[in-house]
Amino acid sequence: MDATKQYIDLFQQERQRIDNGAPRTLNRLRDDALAAFCRLGFPSRRIERYKYTDVAQAFEPNYGVKISGTPTADDLPQAVARSYGSLASVDTDGIVALNTMLAQDITVIHVPASTCKEHPVQLTNTLHSTAPLMHNRRLLIVAEAGAKVQVIQTDKADDGQDFLTTQVTEVIVGQGAEVEFYDIEDSSDRCHRFHHFFARVEAGGRLTHAAFSLAGGLSRNQTDIVLAGEGAAATLLGSAITSGSQHVDNNTLIDHQAPACTSRELYKYVVDQQSAGAFAGRVLVREGAEKTDSIERNANLVCTDEAHMWTQPMLEIYADDVQCSHGSTVGQINADALFYMRQRGISDADARMLLKQAFASEVLSEVPLEALQLRLTALVEKRFRNCEDCKFCKNN
């Protein structure tokens, strides 16, 4: 059966229950979302931003879709309701349209003007089900002028069950506001996740987005940042560690629309066994965005002959007087370093593990939240140990 049709049929049959169990603000966009999804369908590989991931195949299996028909009277706080859907347009992306059509769950983080959240907000998503499950969720963060907030999202899942998640995140960073968003995916190899992240940063605002893909099946993160006001800044960090048949695809767009904005982007991948990684990062400097300062870098360590890495840094400049650089590297384990370590008595497996950890550590050291940096370092080390201890590595 056509994957697109299966979701349209489901929506039309369940519309009443979906509406009943969701805040009114979410229901308002469903008709538009349905029309867009009917028109767009799932993005094919012929669409430039999707050329590294086969989307339709991921959505084809028959998942049970989490729908709650229990009536909810609550709606989004009035101050943020109009922000819902303001960045994530349903008209350009089939997956965003599908999510907007089906989503019932939303987490809202609203930080009023000049308010500083002392502690990070941590969201933990744990997927647990007795049958294959699809889950569609939304996250909305509104930091008003001068507000500060740190948000950590962690994804966990039961082993041995198939899960499919779509998430659409919208982040409004007001004038002079600061938002740090950490996305730690540590689920299972039978999880497929599509995360669309949209942020708009007003004058003098700062956004940090850090994505850690530690464990999962197929992960696709599309991260679109608009630097809308003068002097806005964005830092994008990414670390992907893949093994087995994992597939991680990060696709980013940093849109410099105003003068004197800064963007920093560093993504590093360690691609092992038969896994695949893809990175495509586009930095767009629009007319009028003078004094733009942008650095984009993607570095990758490909550990086996069967592993794949695609990398595509892109820089488009339509303004004068800008300072921009972009680049990427793909390499293998350094044989000289490996031999040096083995001469000192470190086994081949341990030496490789230390070198992979070393490669990944650069991104971790950029994480501003110190406690999280320590936690991530431990998670990354554990991740590499699991890999080295697994059957595949021992047999090779």
Place this chain on the structure above:
Amino acid sequence: MLEIRNLHASIGGKEILKGIDLRVGKGEIHALMGLNGAGKSTLSNVLVGHPAYEVTQGSITFRGKDLLQLSPDERSHEGLFLSFQQPVEIPGVPMTKFMQAALNAKRKYEGKEPLSAADFLKLMRERRKIVELDAKLTTRSVNEGFSGGEKKRNEIFQMAMLEPKLAILDETDSGLDVDALRIVAEGFNRLRTPETSAIVITHYQRLLDYLKPDFVHVLIDGRIVKSGGPELALEIEEHGFDKYLPQNA
């Protein structure tokens, strides 16, 4: 301790060692001298099991074991140590973590429990004093941003940590100023026991002034053409290798 018999080895199909015979006894220091390209570094690389070199003929026995059957890390555990001519920089791998992995791997091989973090750090402190290695260097990544002299000191520091039975010093004196050379050489001497042996590869007498070799060998074109006592090194210092070259021999 070490017995090399009729060793032939090549790299990329090119034969470099053309029949080396060498015996190193317990507690002995052997100096290996020769022009560039004679095969000195090839010999040290073959001894520690560098994968780029292929042994085509001959045998190496180390403390009763067939060395050529052992992996590089097993050779290290058996007590073989190479002070690299050009120590490798390993960004992102902290010295402490590297040294702890090395030391605990050796202890595991010997059937011992890993050293506690406190005992390990205490040992690090003690041993780095032997080569006057700055404490801040041991908090950095392996050799990263170290000067030439610091890298060589770091090699001897690692030797102090691992307590090998046979150390190979491959041009440890190259790139060292007089003070650094003295510190490195005196550090090495302090680590010596009646059980430790060494093969010292050098172009110069000045390192040998400190290390006082028992035997000196001249390596020309993949073969040892002359062996003798310390006086041989002095003779070479004065007259060079000319009379040992094939066209003059």
